[in-house]
Amino acid sequence: MPKSALVIVRYGPYESCGTVEHRTFRLIGLQAALNACGRQTILEKTCDWNTVELVVNGEWGDGKLDPLCKEAVTAVENAY
Numbered sequence: 001m002p003k004s005a006l007v008i009v010r011y012g013p014y015e016s017c018g019t020v021e022h023r024t025f026r027l028i029g030l031q032a033a034l035n036a037c038g039r040q041t042i043l044e045k046t047c048d049w050n051t052v053e054l055v056v057n058g059e060w061g062d063g064k065l066d067p068l069c070k071e072a073v074t075a076v077e078n079a080y
Contacts, residue, residue: 007034007041008055012048020049027052 009030013022022045031041046053053060 005039005057007039008044009041010044010046010051010053010055012046012051014050 009027011022011024011027013020016023024043027043031043034041
């Protein structure tokens, strides 16, 4: 992927403390890591609950089959 790749982070709402909202709190680290690598990032809201999708230079992937996404989820779950 070129250093100048545009990464669009599409994120849906999720429930927390009894309310469903679009929140960017969980995306700050991802956005910072991508920006630190020289990528430009854009956050874009979607209607799909509990989802995060990445679009890199126009190519889309939902992460469901990506082993790196599964490893990231496992790492987060094991962090506590």
